[in-house]
Structure formats: structure tokens, C-alpha cells
Amino acid sequence: MKVKLILLLLCVGILGLSQNIYAQTNRTVSGYVMDASNGEALIGVTVLVKELNAGGVTNPYGFYSITVPEGEYTLIYRYLGYETIQKSVDLTEQNQRFDIRISEATEQLEEVIVTGERADVNVSQVAMSVEKLGIETITKMPALLGEVDVVKSIQLLPGVSTVGEGASGFNVRGGGVDQNLVLLDESPVFNSSHLFGLFSVFNPDAIKDVKLIKGGIPAQYGGRLSSLLDVRMKEGNSQKFSAQGGVGAIFSRLTLEAPIIKDKLSFIVAGRRSYIDVLAKPFLSDDLSNSVFNFYDLTSKVNWNINDKNKVFLSAYLGRDRFEAADLFGSNWGNRTLSLRWNHLASEKMFINTTAYYSNYDYRLEVGNPEEDAFDWKANIQTYSVKPEMTYYLNANNTMTIGARATLYEFAPGETAAIVAGQQLPPFGMPLMYGLESGVFVGNEQKVTDALSLQYGLRLSSFTYMGEATTLEYADAEEPGTRRQPIEGSEVVYDKWEPITTYSNLEPRFSVKYQFNELSSIKASYNRMAQYIHLISNTTASSPLDIWYPSTNNVRPELADQVALGYFRNFKDNMYEASVEVYYKDMRQLVDFVVGADLLLNTYLEGDLMEGIGRAYGTEWYLKKTRGKFNGWISYTLSRSERKTMGINNDEWYAARFDQTHNLSLVAIYELSKKWNVSSNFTLISGTPASFPSSTYEIQGYSPAHNPSNMRNNYRIPAYHRLDLSITYDPESKRRWDGEWVLSIYNVYNRRNPFSIYFQPNADRRPENVVTDNQAVQLSIIGSIVPSISYNFKF
Known part of the structure; x- marks a missing residue:
């Protein structure tokens, strides 16, 4: 209906x-x-x-x-x-x-x-659950080691969270990190973090616009359940040469932009490189002196204004993290994207954008010395896509969007090579997997009356899992929540590109706004989303070595329906923006894992996967001051995110690992003078759930921790809270060179926030015949105050 x-x-x-x-x-x-x-x-x-x-x-x-x-x-x-x-x-x-x-x-x-x-867009626009942060605001906020970060900034907005420092990605309205579609100039980024989540891959000097959509997602977007993070790059200065950059405690950056042909052809190139390994080298022993610990990225774009009706943009990104400890181990991962976009004005009313992109995320792990014993593991996910989209400005009251998208996926879940006693062993691993995701969509934004506006659309998406592959069928588990075994003789062989199974979903989208007056409105939205690719991870937070996996004949796509209702009110000539939103999200066919699941290099991985349901609901409060010497915002989210899978947690609902009941953020930016600017962030978040033992038993003088009740996420770690400060001094030089100094203090009052808590036998000596008890150990990623100073320049 x-x-x-x-x-x-x-x-x-x-x-x-x-x-x-x-x-x-x-x-x-x-x-x-x-x-x-x-x-x-x-x-x-x-x-x-x-x-x-x-x-x-x-x-x-x-x-x-x-x-x-x-x-x-x-x-x-x-x-x-x-x-x-x-x-x-x-x-x-x-x-x-x-x-x-x-x-x-x-x-x-x-x-x-x-x-x-009046800047009343938050009240007058139809879209709700949309958060925009200008890069000017992001650069004024305190940041770890003084380095401005896009992803860390959006985590201070309502409905957005993370499980802690060192966690890759972010969570939106009770969804996993893989349920966010992250786009850089319309090309997907599968891992948005550097240095295990401490920094993002987006160079702020090259970013123009950041928009996060948490609900009421337009019909032209699909493929993820929770949110869309749309990051747009600058196009390059078409008027004159300019440069900017910075020198910080952990990395430096430089951005160059200039016209090749004024008002016709321009470019921008932005690069960053960390030097942790260089700074640490004097403190390393001789056997570790060749260690490498760094990351780098290069962002570039060319903008060609062909004529009044045609523009072409070519964007590229290359980034990599490297952690190599001499001949002991090595790990590296990174993203590569390339997107080509063509804007064409077919008429005064018809705007056509055609995008083609390539994206590759790969990761590698090396252990040992190749001349003796060594192990090498690598995996990746590649995508190729084309998306034509037409916007038709029908009249003053209707704007239509029509388009399609086709995306080819190539999954390499894992391939290994090993050397034992100097002898190369035959490679082994999981075979390549292929999938084709496609979609067609139509949408319209309609102004019915001065007070009533609608945004509605329909998306038809499909996913085909293709060969070359050998498929299996799995028997039902002997007990719910345990591993399923493949059925003997169920193998079916498919040739390359031969369709194996196809899923299709109809995804309606609808938003409505009723505006009471120039300062207040009420909005509601509904959207259905389908996700055909999955991040296979059962850790507290995703790591760079987690694998992406397609929907197959045994793994169905994830589905979600979300409804939201919000009230928006501005005050004092739109100087203050206030809103409150409530939402409910129903999720089905979510990927879950058996206890003790083997997720890496497992030929029978699908036997360790289960299917569950989820629900997330909450309310988000937001108050923002937009103008004046003092501005900032307060956001508070009260929410729950729960999962239910047969055979897990005694078949009862349990809190998801990223569930956070309370999330409070305060951001304050104060302009003391034209030269001095002070800002601060404060965050208070409920502790995330964790599975703790509830009893012990004695064996050979030890008392191993045990959880006989089979309860998952039965406790919570302590609450997380942190205060950051930043002071910026800009001498306002009238010369072409403009520089500023930034002093930042991360974790001002030295809070040792827990990332996780685990249990181990007490290391203290015990008298003979006395059982060794257990102790809880708290792991903190950044457990101390972190001051830093950096210098930013522009000319």
C-alpha cells in the first residue's frame, strides 16, 4: 500500500x-x-x-x-x-x-x-535530517594535534557518533560504519580514515563543501542504509595563482591552485605527508631503525569550462597508510579514486550531469622475513560506475530529477602467499567475486502552496551476483547461532560474468514540509534503503583489514525503513537556529556472526554468517548560533540501537556495539579580535556496550573468565568525555603572504577515556595453592593531554 x-x-x-x-x-x-x-x-x-x-x-x-x-x-x-x-x-x-x-x-x-x-534555509527547505558544515567553520574548531578534520567535525553533530579514538569511520542513527555512503566528488571512499581513525582522508585545504544526510535521502542516492556524506572538492582558482598549507606536529600539507587559461581551465593539487617515523627514528633501537610509520595523500582536480553549456571536471585521490617494523611485520592500506563529470545545459530548464568513476580500496599484511619464514596477505575492492542524471526545472514550483546508475564490483576477499624455511608455498585464499549493482530513479521537489512543500521519488535498484564462481548450499545449523556446514554435492560452477542470483528492491522516498511562518516549520520524511555489499567485521570497531563482501545466493541484501519527524524554529532574525527530530529505523537481513566466527581466508565464510534484524530510534536536539563574534552549537542525542539474531543473546534483543544512549556535544567559537580567535569542544557520551564475563571457574590454579549466560553486550564501559581548546593568532599581514599560528590542547583535563576493557589473569605472584584471580584491563588510545602548535599559511 x-x-x-x-x-x-x-x-x-x-x-x-x-x-x-x-x-x-x-x-x-x-x-x-x-x-x-x-x-x-x-x-x-x-x-x-x-x-x-x-x-x-x-x-x-x-x-x-x-x-x-x-x-x-x-x-x-x-x-x-x-x-x-x-x-x-x-x-x-x-x-x-x-x-x-x-x-x-x-x-x-x-x-x-x-x-x-534572513538565512532561514533550515526552516524553508523541504529536506530534513541534513547537516552542512562550511569548511570555514571546520577550520576554526579544535582538533587533535591541531590538524583540521572533516570526519571528526561531523561527529559533533546530532545523531553522529563513533565508538572511540582509534575507530575508523563514524556511526549515524544506530547504523554501522559500512552503512554510510561516503563520496568524494561522487566517487565512493571505502575507508575514510588515516592512522587507524585518528585522522580522515580528506585534506581540508582541498574541500569546498561537506553535507551529511541522515534521513529523507533523495532518490538519486542508494546503496547504504544509514547516511550519505557528500564531500565536494574545490575546483581550482580560475582567476590567479594561490597556495596554502601548514606545518604541524605530525604532518605537513601544501595546496596549489591556478588558472591554466583564465576563466576557462584551472586546477588544484593538494598533498599531505606525515613524519611520525622521522621524528621517532632517534628513539628506536638499531634493529628497528628501518621502520616506517606514515601516511600520505594526494588530491587533485582539473576544471574545464568548455563553453556556456558544457563543463568537465576530472578529480583524483590517492592515499596510503604504511606501518612497517623492520623485518617483523608490515601493513599498508589506501584508497584510489578517479571521477570524470560532464555538466551539460540542454536548455535553460534542463541540467544534465554525467559521472563516471573508478574506486579501489586495497590492504596488505606482511609478517616475517622473506628469506626465512614469511606470510603475505592482500585483499581489495574495486568499483567501476557510470551515472547519468538530469535535473529539469519544470516551473517555479517543480524540480524533477531523473537518472540511472550502473556499478560493477570486483571483490578480492583475500589472497595469501607463504614462505617456510626459505621455500615458497603455493598461494591460497578466496577467489575473486563479481557483482553488478544498478538503479533507476525519478524524483520531484514540489511547492504545493506557500506553506506546503513536498519532495518525493522512487528508486528501483537491483544487484546481480556473477561468476566466475563455485557456489555451495549450507545445511541448517545443529543449534541456532552455531556454524553451518556445506552440503556435500551442492557445488554449482558458473562461468565468468554468468549471473548466479539477482535481488531487486523498490525504494520509495518521501518528505513533506509545512511552514507555519518565516521562522518555523514542521517536517516529516520516510525512506527505504537497500544495501548490497557488506563489511565483514566482528570487532569493536572496524579495522583496515576487514573485508568487503557482496550479496550472494547465501547472503541477502540488508534493508532499512526510516521515518522521521522534526520541528524547526529560528529566533532573533535567524541568528539562532533550533530543531528537534525524532526517528525510528527498522532494519532487516543484517549480517551477524556465529560465536567464534572465522572471518579471514575462510573458504566457507558464508557458513559463519547469520541473518538478524535491527532497530534504532531516538531524538536529536540542536541549537546553533550562526552570527556574531560568539557562535557555535549544542547538540544532544538520546537514542538506542539494538539487534536480534536467533541463537545469539538467548534470542533476545541486545544493544549494538556502537549503541550510545546519551551523546552531548558543545562547540563554541569566539572572535576576541581580528587577530585572536578562541574555540572549544566538549563531548560527553555514554559508554559503548561490551560482553563481559559474569563468572569464573577453577582449573589448574587459574580462574578463567566465563560468560555462561550467553549474553552479548551485557555491560557498558565507562562514559567518554573530553574537552578541547584552541587559540588562533592571525597577525593580518597586508603582504601577499598570510600566516596564522594555532595552539591546540586535546583532552585538556587529561581524561583517560577507555576504548575497551578486557580481562586477563592477575600478574602478581600468588602463594602456593592460591588460585590466580582475574583483573580488568582498560585500554585507552589517547589517555593523556595532547598539546600541539601548528602554522598555517596562504598566499
């Missing part, structure tokens, strides 16, 4: 409006909005038709299109932090195109008061 209702609304909304679309002569005004200083396209600029109190916003490429009845109008372009521009247009005889360049406001507060324009 819900699917039929969505289809009916889609047809009525798009076709039923045709009776008044052409009742009078309409004209269209369109164009791009760019930063006057560097030519960067500006995302989300409000373009208002003053006489009609209607308009639109620029898309991710800075393009806008508004269709109105013929006449003379005043267009108002406004964007937070930039000057407001008014432009008179004559639309009595023909369509008009205006490419606008706007400059940053020199005195932002006064500009807003003088024009009287």
Missing part, C-alpha cells in the same frame, strides 16, 4: 500540474553563481524572486534555474558569509541567463542587518 501511495503521489504531482503550467507565457532565468575571488561555484546559494517571494537554490555545481510568468523582476542572491546582490531582470520578451560573481562580506554581521535578508 505504501508503494502504491508513493507512485500515486508521484504521478499526480508531476502530471496533474500540467493544467496550469502553460496557462500563461512563462520565462526562465538561469545561470551559475561563483565566488568572485577565485571562480569557485557556490553550492546552496538562495536565488529569490522578490516580487513573487519564490525562487530556488544553486545545485552542487552552482547552477540555478527559475521559471516565472513573463514580467520585470528583482532577483536577490544571498549566501551566508557573502554580500547580498540584487539584480533587475526583464523577462517580458525572452529567457535570460545571468552568471553571477559574489564577494565575501567584509563585515558579515552588518551586511545581514542592513539588507534584512
Whole structure:
């Protein structure tokens, strides 16, 4: 019934409006909005038709299109932090195109008061559960070792969390780290962390826009259950050469951008490299002097403005982490992405973007000396994709999006080579696996009345698991929650690219906004998501060596339905933004694991996998001050995330390993003067669940810890809380070179936050015939205060 209702609304909304679309002569005004200083396209600029109190916003490429009845109008372009521009247009005889360049406001507060324009996008837009952070805000926030971090910044927003320092990725509304679709210029990034989660792979000097969508996800996106993190790179300064970078305690960075042909062809190249191993070398023993501990990344983009109707963008990313301890062990992993996008204006109303990308995430582990005994393991996931998408600005009240996507996956779950006593053994491991994910979608954003707006769409997705492969069938487990064994004689051999099994899902999306007045609105959303690839990990937090695995004849895709309801209210001429949202997410066919599952290099891995259900629900409170010398926000999330799998936890609901009941974040940024800026973050989070023993038994003088009740995640580690401070000094040199010093203090009051707690026999000597008891050991990744100083420059 819900699917039929969505289809009916889609047809009525798009076709039923045709009776008044052409009742009078309409004209269209369109164009791009760019930063006057560097030519960067500006995302989300409000373009208002003053006489009609209607308009639109620029898309991710800075393009806008508004269709109105013929006449003379005043267009108002406004964007937070930039000057407001008014432009008179004559639309009595023909369509008009205006490419606008706007400059940053020199005195932002006064500009807003003088024009009287209100930054009320959070109230007026249909989309809910959307969080945007400008890179200007991110760079002012305190960070570990003074290094600005995109992923760490979004963890201070409502509904976003992590299980602790040293954990890769992030969790959104009770979902796993693999349930977030992370895009860098539309290319997926499968591991967004450097240095085991302490830093992200995104170079802040190369980033223009960061948007996180937690619910009400538009129809053009799919493939993950929880969220979309859309990171957009800068396009390169098309006006003049510029450079910026920084020297920090752990790594340095440099970014160069310049026009190749002014206003026509530009580029940006940004690089980072850590030097932990260089700093540590004097303190290492001779046998470890050749150790390598570092990471690096290189981000680049070329922007070619072919003509008024065609633009081409080529983006690339290369990053790697390396940890090698002489001849003892070595581990390295990294991402490579390449995306090519073509923007084409088919008409004043039709914007077409076609994207093709390649993404590769690989990881490797080496142990021992190749001349004696050694072990080498490597794995990766590669994707190739093409996505054409058309945006049609039907009229002032309707914007349609239509498109499709096809993605080819190649999975290499693990391949090993071993050397024993100097002799090479035959390689062994899991075979390559292939999958094809495709989808078609249609959506519309419709303004029904001045108060009521809708956003609805439909996505049809499918996934085909393909050969070359030999499939197996598995018998039912002897007891729920235990390993399943393959059925003898069930093997079926498939040739390369031969379809093995196909899954299809219909994914409706719907959002509605009712605006009471200029300062308040209520919104609701529903979306269904399907996820066809899975991160195979049963650790507290994902590691770089976890494997990605496709849906197969034995592993079904994960599904989720989420509903959300929110109230949005602004105060004092939009200086304060407030919102409260409640949500409920129902998840099915989630991948779970038997007790003692063997996940690496296991030919019969699917026998160790189980299928469970999940639910996540909560409320998110958010208060943000947007202007003035003092600004920042307070966010609080009260939530639960639970799982249920037959044979686990006595078949009862249990808390997911990333469940956090309370999550409080405070961010404060204060401009003391034009030269001095102070900021602070405070975080208080409930402890994450853990499986602790509830009893012991005696054997040969020892008392091993034991959990006879089979309860999973039956305790919680202590709460996590931390305060960070940062002071920035900018001497405001009038020369072309502009530099600033940043002093940051991470974990100001030296809190030893636990990452995990485990149990081991007490190491103290015991008298004869006295049983050795157990002791709980707390592991902290960063258990002390971390001061640092860094220098950032720009010219």
C-alpha cells in the first residue's frame, strides 16, 4: 500500500500540474553563481524572486534555474558569509541567463542587518535530517594535534557518533560504519580514515563543501542504509595563482591552485605527508631503525569550462597508510579514486550531469622475513560506475530529477602467499567475486502552496551476483547461532560474468514540509534503503583489514525503513537556529556472526554468517548560533540501537556495539579580535556496550573468565568525555603572504577515556595453592593531554 501511495503521489504531482503550467507565457532565468575571488561555484546559494517571494537554490555545481510568468523582476542572491546582490531582470520578451560573481562580506554581521535578508534555509527547505558544515567553520574548531578534520567535525553533530579514538569511520542513527555512503566528488571512499581513525582522508585545504544526510535521502542516492556524506572538492582558482598549507606536529600539507587559461581551465593539487617515523627514528633501537610509520595523500582536480553549456571536471585521490617494523611485520592500506563529470545545459530548464568513476580500496599484511619464514596477505575492492542524471526545472514550483546508475564490483576477499624455511608455498585464499549493482530513479521537489512543500521519488535498484564462481548450499545449523556446514554435492560452477542470483528492491522516498511562518516549520520524511555489499567485521570497531563482501545466493541484501519527524524554529532574525527530530529505523537481513566466527581466508565464510534484524530510534536536539563574534552549537542525542539474531543473546534483543544512549556535544567559537580567535569542544557520551564475563571457574590454579549466560553486550564501559581548546593568532599581514599560528590542547583535563576493557589473569605472584584471580584491563588510545602548535599559511 505504501508503494502504491508513493507512485500515486508521484504521478499526480508531476502530471496533474500540467493544467496550469502553460496557462500563461512563462520565462526562465538561469545561470551559475561563483565566488568572485577565485571562480569557485557556490553550492546552496538562495536565488529569490522578490516580487513573487519564490525562487530556488544553486545545485552542487552552482547552477540555478527559475521559471516565472513573463514580467520585470528583482532577483536577490544571498549566501551566508557573502554580500547580498540584487539584480533587475526583464523577462517580458525572452529567457535570460545571468552568471553571477559574489564577494565575501567584509563585515558579515552588518551586511545581514542592513539588507534584512534572513538565512532561514533550515526552516524553508523541504529536506530534513541534513547537516552542512562550511569548511570555514571546520577550520576554526579544535582538533587533535591541531590538524583540521572533516570526519571528526561531523561527529559533533546530532545523531553522529563513533565508538572511540582509534575507530575508523563514524556511526549515524544506530547504523554501522559500512552503512554510510561516503563520496568524494561522487566517487565512493571505502575507508575514510588515516592512522587507524585518528585522522580522515580528506585534506581540508582541498574541500569546498561537506553535507551529511541522515534521513529523507533523495532518490538519486542508494546503496547504504544509514547516511550519505557528500564531500565536494574545490575546483581550482580560475582567476590567479594561490597556495596554502601548514606545518604541524605530525604532518605537513601544501595546496596549489591556478588558472591554466583564465576563466576557462584551472586546477588544484593538494598533498599531505606525515613524519611520525622521522621524528621517532632517534628513539628506536638499531634493529628497528628501518621502520616506517606514515601516511600520505594526494588530491587533485582539473576544471574545464568548455563553453556556456558544457563543463568537465576530472578529480583524483590517492592515499596510503604504511606501518612497517623492520623485518617483523608490515601493513599498508589506501584508497584510489578517479571521477570524470560532464555538466551539460540542454536548455535553460534542463541540467544534465554525467559521472563516471573508478574506486579501489586495497590492504596488505606482511609478517616475517622473506628469506626465512614469511606470510603475505592482500585483499581489495574495486568499483567501476557510470551515472547519468538530469535535473529539469519544470516551473517555479517543480524540480524533477531523473537518472540511472550502473556499478560493477570486483571483490578480492583475500589472497595469501607463504614462505617456510626459505621455500615458497603455493598461494591460497578466496577467489575473486563479481557483482553488478544498478538503479533507476525519478524524483520531484514540489511547492504545493506557500506553506506546503513536498519532495518525493522512487528508486528501483537491483544487484546481480556473477561468476566466475563455485557456489555451495549450507545445511541448517545443529543449534541456532552455531556454524553451518556445506552440503556435500551442492557445488554449482558458473562461468565468468554468468549471473548466479539477482535481488531487486523498490525504494520509495518521501518528505513533506509545512511552514507555519518565516521562522518555523514542521517536517516529516520516510525512506527505504537497500544495501548490497557488506563489511565483514566482528570487532569493536572496524579495522583496515576487514573485508568487503557482496550479496550472494547465501547472503541477502540488508534493508532499512526510516521515518522521521522534526520541528524547526529560528529566533532573533535567524541568528539562532533550533530543531528537534525524532526517528525510528527498522532494519532487516543484517549480517551477524556465529560465536567464534572465522572471518579471514575462510573458504566457507558464508557458513559463519547469520541473518538478524535491527532497530534504532531516538531524538536529536540542536541549537546553533550562526552570527556574531560568539557562535557555535549544542547538540544532544538520546537514542538506542539494538539487534536480534536467533541463537545469539538467548534470542533476545541486545544493544549494538556502537549503541550510545546519551551523546552531548558543545562547540563554541569566539572572535576576541581580528587577530585572536578562541574555540572549544566538549563531548560527553555514554559508554559503548561490551560482553563481559559474569563468572569464573577453577582449573589448574587459574580462574578463567566465563560468560555462561550467553549474553552479548551485557555491560557498558565507562562514559567518554573530553574537552578541547584552541587559540588562533592571525597577525593580518597586508603582504601577499598570510600566516596564522594555532595552539591546540586535546583532552585538556587529561581524561583517560577507555576504548575497551578486557580481562586477563592477575600478574602478581600468588602463594602456593592460591588460585590466580582475574583483573580488568582498560585500554585507552589517547589517555593523556595532547598539546600541539601548528602554522598555517596562504598566499
